[in-house]
Amino acid sequence: MTNAEKQYFALLQSAIWNRPVAINDAIDWQAVMRLAEHHATVTLLCDLATKMPADQQPDAEMLGWMKNQMRSNLFFHMRLRQTLLQAVKMLRDNGIEPVLLKGFSLAQYYPNPNLRQFGDIDLFVGLEKFHEACAVLRALPGSYNWGVILDSGRHFNLEFGDYALEIHRVSSEIVEQEENAIYMEIERQGLFVQSREVELEGAKLRIPSKEFMAFFTFYHAWHHFLTTGTGWRQLCDLALVLHAYHGQINTEQLRNDLDSLQLIRPWQTFGYLIVHQLGLPEAEMPFYNAKLQRKASRLYDHIMEEGNFMRNQKFKYKRPKTFFLRKLHTFVCIMIDFWRMFWIFPDLAFKELRSSIRQGFVKTNHEISTNGKKIYKKR
Numbered sequence: 001m002t003n004a005e006k007q008y009f010a011l012l013q014s015a016i017w018n019r020p021v022a023i024n025d026a027i028d029w030q031a032v033m034r035l036a037e038h039h040a041t042v043t044l045l046c047d048l049a050t051k052m053p054a055d056q057q058p059d060a061e062m063l064g065w066m067k068n069q070m071r072s073n074l075f076f077h078m079r080l081r082q083t084l085l086q087a088v089k090m091l092r093d094n095g096i097e098p099v100l101l102k103g104f105s106l107a108q109y110y111p112n113p114n115l116r117q118f119g120d121i122d123l124f125v126g127l128e129k130f131h132e133a134c135a136v137l138r139a140l141p142g143s144y145n146w147g148v149i150l151d152s153g154r155h156f157n158l159e160f161g162d163y164a165l166e167i168h169r170v171s172s173e174i175v176e177q178e179e180n181a182i183y184m185e186i187e188r189q190g191l192f193v194q195s196r197e198v199e200l201e202g203a204k205l206r207i208p209s210k211e212f213m214a215f216f217t218f219y220h221a222w223h224h225f226l227t228t229g230t231g232w233r234q235l236c237d238l239a240l241v242l243h244a245y246h247g248q249i250n251t252e253q254l255r256n257d258l259d260s261l262q263l264i265r266p267w268q269t270f271g272y273l274i275v276h277q278l279g280l281p282e283a284e285m286p287f288y289n290a291k292l293q294r295k296a297s298r299l300y301d302h303i304m305e306e307g308n309f310m311r312n313q314k315f316k317y318k319r320p321k322t323f324f325l326r327k328l329h330t331f332v333c334i335m336i337d338f339w340r341m342f343w344i345f346p347d348l349a350f351k352e353l354r355s356s357i358r359q360g361f362v363k364t365n366h367e368i369s370t371n372g373k374k375i376y377k378k379r
């Protein structure tokens with residue numbers, strides 16, 4: 001671990017736990033802020049920098065930039081908040097009760113919710129109300145879409161300039177039908193049966209159950225690891241959720257959910273990093289396993305290299321024009337992903353390989369039935 005990385009994690013721990021900074025030497029703010037940008041934690045560290053002793057603050061130019069970042073993020077939050085409250089009111093006026101996912105629902109766990117960075121609003125409405133909710137929210141002032149078909153799979157996007165409102169029919173989806181059915185039942189329990197009402201952003205909103213909040217926050221980070229790259233912001237989210245609900249989560253239910261999708265080892269590996277890099281107490285990390293240092297070290301390297309939404313996929317985007325070369329390109333991409341994952345989670349690597357081959361080489365159309373299962377049809 002480099003000195004800049006050590007300083008980054010010391011500052012990040014201070015920011016998320018609201019405690020004094022444990023750094024005595026000069027801070028390499030240029031290197032630290034490059035890491036913060038890579039992992040979507042800029043405003044957390046900007047706020048911290050403005051409160052530090054003068055001899056540890058960055059130079060005047062960077063300090064001015066930091067204040068501007070905080071100001072921009074605050075205004076961005078205000079616009080998102082306004083859109084969120086308008087959307088919830090419109091849905092409720094039409095008999096639809098949405099559940100808030102990700103962004104705003106996670107920001108509440110931070111010492112200052114306005115310092116968590118996120119770029120959109122996620123509202124879950126479920127399968128039965130999806131079309132109706134999309135039709136209702138298309139009337140939101142200032143919204144537009146890119147001509148996407150209304151029935152767009154996992155969610156439908158409404159754009160508001162530099163941010164989006166995502167209307168979810170499902171919170172996530174899995175290629176394999178059997179696993180997708182398991183996930184749909186976990187989702188049903190967490191977002192319908194056990195969802196709860198809390199006061200957020202000056203209004204009463206529904207959020208997931210505590211168990212689903214922990215499960216889905218991890219699952220979302222895991223999904224990013226498999227696809228676009230995981231950043232430390234996502235692991236901060238999970239650390240703060242687990243801290244807030246320590247002693248309140250039904251760990252037997254959480255363990256069953258993770259086991260049913262073969263995710264207990266990834267959970268424990270991410271958990272090792274959350275304990276050792278972000279400072280969550282071991283006692284607050286369910287199913288903590290101290291023997292996973294080697295796996296966690298390899299996962300750490302991937303996270304540091306890839307960052308939040310920044311996984312290097314240039315090769316994947318340069319798709320050839322001919323059919324044969326496109327298939328060869330797909331195969332090479334699948335194998336790159338397989339070997340990348342094999343060195344950390346070998347068993348799951350083979351499972352993901354099968355799913356990737358199915359997606360990449362078997363042309364399918366799919367619909368999502370009312371019970372949440374995918375129905376595949378060969379073209």
